[in-house]
Amino acid sequence: MRELLPNNGAGGVLTRDADTASPHAGAAAIRCPACGGANAPDAVFCANAECGKALGPFAYVREELEQRARWHERLADRVAAFIGRPQFFLAHSVWFALWLGVNTGALALVSRFDAYPYNLLALALSVEAIFLTGFILISQGRQTAHAEKRGELDYEVNVKTYREISEVQALLRDLRERLDEKEAGGGQQAAGSRTQVGGKQ
Ligand SMILES: [Zn+2]
Numbered sequence: 001m002r003e004l005l006p007n008n009g010a011g012g013v014l015t016r017d018a019d020t021a022s023p024h025a026g027a028a029a030i031r032c033p034a035c036g037g038a039n040a041p042d043a044v045f046c047a048n049a050e051c052g053k054a055l056g057p058f059a060y061v062r063e064e065l066e067q068r069a070r071w072h073e074r075l076a077d078r079v080a081a082f083i084g085r086p087q088f089f090l091a092h093s094v095w096f097a098l099w100l101g102v103n104t105g106a107l108a109l110v111s112r113f114d115a116y117p118y119n120l121l122a123l124a125l126s127v128e129a130i131f132l133t134g135f136i137l138i139s140q141g142r143q144t145a146h147a148e149k150r151g152e153l154d155y156e157v158n159v160k161t162y163r164e165i166s167e168v169q170a171l172l173r174d175l176r177e178r179l180d181e182k183e184a185g186g187g188q189q190a191a192g193s194r195t196q197v198g199g200k201q
Contacts, residue, residue: 028041033063
C-alpha cells in the first residue's frame, strides 16, 4: 500500500507494517495517524472518542492538507466558516443598527459622522465584500482540492483492491486446477488398482 500511496506528510501513513496486519495474535498495537493514540491490533476505528478515525494503511487527506495549509488558507477557512454562522448576521445587524442610530441622531452616543446616504458605511461594506469574496474563493478552492485529493485516493484504493482481488482469483484458479489434477490422478490410480484386483480374480 505504501508504494501505491506515496505520502510526504509526517504521520500520514500508519506506522504499522501493512503486511503484518492480518494475524491479530501477537500483533503490535495500531498507532492512530491522526491523534497518535494506541489502539487494539484488530481495531477498525480510533478508540479516542474525539478522533474516531478509520484505521488503515492509507493516506489521510484532511490531516495532510491541513498540515500543508498556509496561514492565509487557514484564515480563509475560518472566515468562510464564520460567514455561514448566525453570529455573522447578528454582528452585522448590530453594526447597522448602531451606525444608523448614531447617524440619524436616534442614539446620541457620539456625534454624527456619516450623514444620509451613509457613504462611509457603503464604502466600508464594499471593502468588506471584496475581502469576503477573496476569502470565500480561497476556501472554495481548498475544498475543491480536498475533494479532488479524496477522489484520487478513492481511485488508488480501488485500483489496489482490484489488483488484490485479481491475485486472489488467480490463486483460487491455481488451487482449483491443482485439485482437479489431484482428483484426476487419484481416480486413475483407483481405476488402475480396481482392474488389477479384477485381473487376479
Ligand atoms: Zn485517533
